[in-house]
Structure formats: C-alpha cells, structure tokens
Amino acid sequence: MNGCQLTFFTERNRRHGHQTVCEWLLHEARTLGIRGASVVSCAQGVGHAGAHHAAHALSLADQPQQVILATTDDEADRLLDIVRAANVHVFYMRMPVEFGWIGGDAVASTEKHHGLFRRHGS
DSSP states (O other): OEEEEEEEEEETTOEETTEEHHHHHHHHHHHTTOOOEEEEEOSEEEOTTSOEEEOBTTBOTTOEEEEEEEEOHHHHHHHHHHHHHTTOOOEEEEEEEEOOOOSSOHHHHHHGGGGGGOOSOO
C-alpha cells in the first residue's frame, strides 16, 4: 500500500490541555482509526530555534520524542487538519512511503484476540 509516514517531533513535557502532546496525538490518531504508531524517546536533539533538548538523569521533562505513524494520504490529511484546528504547536515531517505486512496472515493476526475461536496452524 502507498501512503505516507507522518513524524511529529515534541518533548516529553509539552502539553496540549491536560494531556502531553504525544498522548494527544496518539488519541487523535486512534480516533481516526489509524492503527499503528510508534513513540520514540530520544537521548537529545536540537529544536527549530537552536535550543538543545536532552534527557537528564534527574529529569526527563525536556526529553525529545517522535511520534511516527504510517498512514494513507487521506488519514494524514485528516490528522494534520485536526492538529491545525487545535492550534497545537508541533513540528512534523510527511514523507511518501510504501507499507504493508510481510509474512503471516492478516486475518490470523486479528483472530488472536478471540481466544477459543482462533484457528491454529493457518
């Protein structure tokens, strides 16, 4: 499948309302039905204004984080519209990608949540 990778860059302490920006982005993605996201906590980074951000032994508040999503173009457009409408100040990158599953069976991966009704060996 073709779509895009959306990567949002934030810090652990950045908030939108009562949630961190990271939590808020994940919630909005889930609400849209985007089914995969990874949060990467980074050791350090340099922000758009040139400020150095890093995790420190006594405080992780300034630790850089990335929220990475593989989406269809329509999902990416809708998520970016939500971020804009909420006026969340966050840097992002959008890149075209090809994504999909290798190995296994997509039906089998969804059946794993049905316990007794799961088919074995297929």
